[in-house]
Amino acid sequence: MITKKLVIGAAVAGCIGLAAIAQSTTQEETPAEMALKPVKLMLVEEAEATLTRQFFGKVVARKTVDLAFQVAGQIQDFPVIEGTRIEQGALVAQLDLRPFELALEQARLQKEQADRTVDRLEKLKGSTVGQVAIDDAVTSAGLAEIALENAEIALEDATLLAPFDALVASRSVENFTTISAGTPVVRLHDMSEIRVEVDLPEVLVQKAGLAEKVNVLAKFPSSATEYPLEVRELTAETSAIGQTYSATFGMQAPEGLSVLPGSSVTVTATLAQDDGGIIVPASAIAIDTDGSTYVYVFRPTGAAEGSLTKAMVTVEPTDDGEVRVVSGLTPGEEIAVAGVNELNDGMQVRRFAGFGN
Template identity: 35%
Template sequence: MNRSLRSPLFRVTLLLSLFAIVNACQESTAEQDTGRELRTVRLETIGQERADGVRRFVGVVDALSTVDLAFQVGGRITRMPVQQGTIVPRGELIAELDSSDYELAVREARVALDLSTLDFERNRKMLDSGAIPRATFDRAQSDQELRQLALNAAQRNLDYTRIEAPFDALVTRRIVDSFTQVQAGTAVVRVQDVTELRVHISVPESLMAMLQTPERFAVSAEISAYPGRQFPLSYREHATEADPVTQTYQVSFGLPRQDGINILPGMTATVSVQSGDAFLAPRIDVPAAALDTADDGSFRVWVFEPGEGTVSSRSVTVGALGSNRVVINSGLTPGEQVVTAGAHMLYEGMAVTPFKNAR
């Protein structure tokens, strides 16, 4: 029995069996690792710091106002000489209704007024001679005044058969076509006031202090359609209610019309705000949800390593705290990617996949 255990054949068989068992375990572990679902994380790339005292924002060009023009009376449209994309000077015709019925109403009201005026004059003379009582004269006078009001209303309705440009108007859309029957109040043309354009940007709460002294900063915009060219802007107004999602405030700047340059509402712009003040100093900030607390109580964030597909912790020092973002004084550099949600569920070297790549 002992001889068989010490025989070469037995030892070879035993080694092969052990190797097969170990190999099977390794394959099973590999299969488990391969089948393990990676945690999906949201990432944010740290923006570039600037050392030139300039902060840049993405903005959008808008009209001073957008108005849907409508007739105040009903009828059939007979003329609409404007084309989409053209600017109609203030006071020029935009659309016109068939005015024949309204012209007839004016003539009828004028005839009625003339008759009432004659009756009023007769009654006035008769009152002077004592032939009629004062009450009869008063009725004639009231009738004349009512006829005058009716004529005024008929004339006003006739005027309402024309829509004229209330300002230098950019025609953005012809809502209905010529010869369409429309009711009073039905929008027929959408126009925009482009006597001055507006450029809107979203500003974080940490920079809202600059609006108290707009003369301390210079603002310009590079329009997407005209790359490399800067257009000066002037501060106009800002919202005092923050966006409930981004916690930013809309700030509006004025952009004068440029002769020979076709800047249209809806175009994107890169707005540069330049000042030497401290509130424009370059800095890095991250969402507050990206912060995690280490065992020693210090702050850290989780940095994504794209080459390895893992995350690693990074100690940071924090500065000002906003409602949803935190200024990072040290510990991060531009271009790095940090996890912005679920930081407390991560561990060192954990394999993750960015949200945008998730299926």
Template identity: 35%
Template sequence: MVFYTRHFNKNWFVATIAGILLLLQSCESPDVTKDELEQRRPAYVYEVKSKTDQRKHSFVGKVDAKQRVDLSFEVAGRLTQLPLRPGVFVQAGTLIAELSSEPFALALEAASAQQALAQSDLRRKRDLLREGAVSPALVDDAVQMLRLRDAQLAQANKALSDSRLYAPFDAHLAYRYLDNHMMVQPGQPIVRLHDLGELFIRISVPEKLFAALNQAGIDLFATFDVTGDQQFPLRLQEYEGEAGDIAQTYAVTLAMPPVPGIQLLPGMNTTVIAQRQDLVPSLWVPSEALVSDPEGNFLVWVVTEGDGLVTSRRVQIGTADDEGVRIESGVSEGETIVTAGAQQLRPGMRIRPIIEAPL
């Protein structure tokens, strides 16, 4: 058997061992120990990023007419003309209903005769007054009687005119309450007309979204089941200035023009989409990240990368909604700020960051 021997390099061995020990020592002595990190206050943090804001909120709405009118007669009578059926469109001035004109024509004839008689009586008494045969008081009585007969004649003319109902505007005949040959009382509804020259859409908006609805940059659209994914622009028409007692929502009315070729009628369901899109990217942070100083200025706590040191920074804020606050100045994109727990921080504190999901 043959044995081979190798010369051992002592210097190389010592250098290798020293390097390994140095490496182990550096690994066991980090800048921040595990115990020290666990003793720090945990806090949610958020990395500030610029983005084009595009947010949507949807609301369930109901289509309504611009105005609705229940037409009724101002006089009583028997209904003889009601030619139109529900569902038709009528132009302004179209005859809707008519009562039997015979009683009104007779009343007009009687009033006309009474007025003519009063005129004749007044002329005769004035002639007698010039002859001194009657007193001036009798002439005054005749004048008042003529005025009464004139008023009665005008009233009879109006009653005859009121026995016919005409459409006051271009309308959709939505409902017919009565049929021909029925007796009608004054004020009793005959038909319901809808003005569809403009459509109203009524929605209920929660309190936290109401303020943002009328801001610049908000686009409003309506979608309908009968039109698929097609969107129709809306404009804000009006809103109630007081929230409902139970749901704490505001009644908002939106308006849109009629859609050619598509019949949208009151009572139909619709989905209203409120969308905001900023063309210029901006910085947004969670509202919980904002704290205020005694002077009323808004601050955020900025986290130093690596050591977790927090420092307060004054910021200028812009618009806000339920998802965050726009920052006009004070922080830059890429900086890390504290969100939850910001009220408990003090200058010089170090935190254990917990990453929060982006907005």
């Protein structure tokens, strides 16, 4: 019985020993098979340095005029309707022409009478008529001619015609109103070209003056299309509030797009800059104890594995919160862009390909 118990005990002890050896072997293999640290990388590219800003502007007419009669009278014909378009030379308004026609006929008769008087006195010259009387008659004939011309001009001024293809903005008076000379009767907009007014900050104006290429686009609420704009005017003085300059841009009115003065428009201005360099996120830059800046460049050793190399760089901030690398990087290299404070020079890592990996 004792012998049997000893055999069983030895067998159990042997099993326990084998299990311990197997466990020890497994624990020694795990460190060698540990996974490499995943690192998010970015391909370094030489990007075109541009400055883009967006503004809200308003549509204005190429020119706006308030038409008025240069003579007094009663409006007899006023066919234009607010909000409609009229062609150049179209009738805008007309006064009652009868007083002007009568005045013209009277001036014509007075001119004829003055001419006859001069002819009669010329024939009697030297007998019963002196030179003074003839000179006075000639002067009266000249004054009658001027009065005739004034009557003709007054008759023409009694009719208002559109000076250009126009949009009728508003009528200031009603038909059959008696008005004095110079009283505005209608406001017209010249919409042959769409004008856009925008207030620009002085920084953008200064940079735009030095840039070789400035691209300005307009987008209207009623259309998804962006239309190129050209500079027409730029005020030489800043506004009292905001230190901005008023700029006026122009574009030809495209077919199918109907915009009215006062309409809102979004203007996007993009200008190329000569700053150069490579733009990287601020998270890619690490700061050394002496204040110098550096990045970690990824050197591939396999399909997804590689090592990190510390590279000193010279940087400067950009307007949009990113960092411009002036020197120390070459386009085509890959750099770590996240968790750089947890990385080390020469560290073996693998590409971060997503949380599923």
